[in-house]
Amino acid sequence: MHRTPSYILLFIVMALLQIFLFNNLAISTFFCPLVYLTFLVLLPLESTPILMLGLGLLMGIVMDATMGIAGINTIATLPVAFLRPNIIRLLSARDDMRDDGLPSPERMGKQLFWSYVVVMILLHHTLFFSLEALSWYHLPRTLLRILLSSAGTLLIIGFTERLFTLKLSSSSQML
Amino acid sequence: MRKLVEFIRAVYVAVLFVLLELTALSYYARSTAYTEARLLVQSNRIVGGLHQAVSGVGNFFSLGKKNRQLTQRIAQLEEQLARYQEAATEVALQEELRNLGSSQYRMMAAAVVGNSVGRSRNYITLNRGRGDGVLSGMAVTTPEGAIAGYVVDCSERYAVAISILNSSFRASGTIEGGNHYGSLSWDGTSPHHILLEELPKYAEPKPGDRIVTTGFESYFPKGLLIGTVEEAQLDAVGTSYTVRIRLAADLNTMSNLVLIENLDQGEIDNLQHSEAIRELEMN
Numbered sequence: 001m002h003r004t005p006s007y008i009l010l011f012i013v014m015a016l017l018q019i020f021l022f023n024n025l026a027i028s029t030f031f032c033p034l035v036y037l038t039f040l041v042l043l044p045l046e047s048t049p050i051l052m053l054g055l056g057l058l059m060g061i062v063m064d065a066t067m068g069i070a071g072i073n074t075i076a077t078l079p080v081a082f083l084r085p086n087i088i089r090l091l092s093a094r095d096d097m098r099d100d101g102l103p104s105p106e107r108m109g110k111q112l113f114w115s116y117v118v119v120m121i122l123l124h125h126t127l128f129f130s131l132e133a134l135s136w137y138h139l140p141r142t143l144l145r146i147l148l149s150s151a152g153t154l155l156i157i158g159f160t161e162r163l164f165t166l167k168l169s170s171s172s173q174m175l
Numbered sequence: 176m177r178k179l180v181e182f183i184r185a186v187y188v189a190v191l192f193v194l195l196e197l198t199a200l201s202y203y204a205r206s207t208a209y210t211e212a213r214l215l216v217q218s219n220r221i222v223g224g225l226h227q228a229v230s231g232v233g234n235f236f237s238l239g240k241k242n243r244q245l246t247q248r249i250a251q252l253e254e255q256l257a258r259y260q261e262a263a264t265e266v267a268l269q270e271e272l273r274n275l276g277s278s279q280y281r282m283m284a285a286a287v288v289g290n291s292v293g294r295s296r297n298y299i300t301l302n303r304g305r306g307d308g309v310l311s312g313m314a315v316t317t318p319e320g321a322i323a324g325y326v327v328d329c330s331e332r333y334a335v336a337i338s339i340l341n342s343s344f345r346a347s348g349t350i351e352g353g354n355h356y357g358s359l360s361w362d363g364t365s366p367h368h369i370l371l372e373e374l375p376k377y378a379e380p381k382p383g384d385r386i387v388t389t390g391f392e393s394y395f396p397k398g399l400l401i402g403t404v405e406e407a408q409l410d411a412v413g414t415s416y417t418v419r420i421r422l423a424a425d426l427n428t429m430s431n432l433v434l435i436e437n438l439d440q441g442e443i444d445n446l447q448h449s450e451a452i453r454e455l456e457m458n
Contacts, residue, residue, distance in 0.1 A: 075200055
């Protein structure tokens with residue numbers, strides 16, 4: 001439970017980054033990373049399904065309200081939060097994974113961790129951008145948006161994971 | 176009984192998930208540009224101040240550029256003023272002043288506190304609200320006079336405008352000096368372009384032509400600059416053009432905007448919904 005304050009901080013930092021930096025980032029219509037997903041990706045592996053769902057709902061609603069999008073964030077975030085345990089179980093071939101602690105390449109193995117992150121991002125971004133486009137007419141354009149934005153989110157998740165693991169391990173040493 | 180409890184324990188998260196997802200989906204399905212603007216106005220009550228602080232920091236770094244643009248604008252206006260002063264005889268000047276006095280439009284400056292261009296429905300949040308006299312339906316333009324959107328909703332201190340870069344944005348446009356018009360819409364491809372569709376073939380748009388508002392919509396005064404023609408394509412049957420317009424307003428970088436209120440709006444609305452018109456529509 002000593003991690004709770006760190007996770008509250010992570011939630012706030014990610015929400016603020018999304019609202020004030022990435023939502024106002026006007027590089028291209030094809031590049032709009034949804035970095036708030038980082039919070040859900042980095043939740044401890046032992047989080048109960050109901051906690052995952054609740055936090056996913058909270059993040060989705062906060063993002064919808066601040067982006068002025070009526071529901072797409074929630075629609076895209078809920079399945080990701082709900083399916084996370086299944087995604088990890090499906091991807092990990094062996095069962096010897098210790099199911100506690102936060103997801104990291106060290107704990108899960110490089111391959112598993114990154115494939116887990118990529119599947120989470122793609123699922124979320126595909127839902128988000130196809131709902132936003134709401135037609136197959138612009139399919140190539142939507143696909144490009146999904147791919148470029150996913151790449152951006154992936155970068156941020158990789159970076160945050162490093163920082164967050166460092167911070168957590170240093171704070172647990174202090175305790 | 177025990178089995179039932181176990182069963183419920185096994186599936187309640189899944190059931191909850193399905194319920195929440197369905198609720199979110201139905202909310203989204205029923206949403207319109209208006210409900211989204213409403214949502215932004217509400218959330219701005221909480222994060223509006225923060226937004227303003229953050230955009231203030233951003234603005235600081237572009238002060239130099241903004242200053243140059245303002246100076247340019249002043250120079251332009253000075254030039255116009257000089258022209259008036261030279262050309263106007265006493266009578267013409269009187270005429271001019273009389274028009275100024277009874278102007279149909281009232282203007283107000285506002286700063287942008289939130290703005291997106293990357294989504295398919297984009298909105299602009301402004302730091303002026305009902306308390307400052309902002310009403311929904313006011314036009315939003317850049318200081319240079321190019322349209323950027325119109326206000327859809329406001330709270331006491333903030334207003335949210337639908338951006339010209341919004342798939343729900345609708346207005347009409349015409350070539351400056353011409354009398355054929357077409358309908359404007361954004362196709363979501365580029366933050367610098369908008370389409371003018373169903374422009375009759377007689378309009379003959381040429382690259383570089385200036386496109387302005389028609390004044391048909393209540394929210395835009397006539398003759399506001401929209402942009403310039405980049406390319407025009409005749410449709411398959413050869414009756415109308417689809418024109419790709421390069422927007423005059425750069426929606427990526429705007430930080431100060433002008434709100435325009437049409438003071439005659441109430442009168443026009445009353446007329447359009449008058450008894451006589453309603454009777455006509457009934458028959």
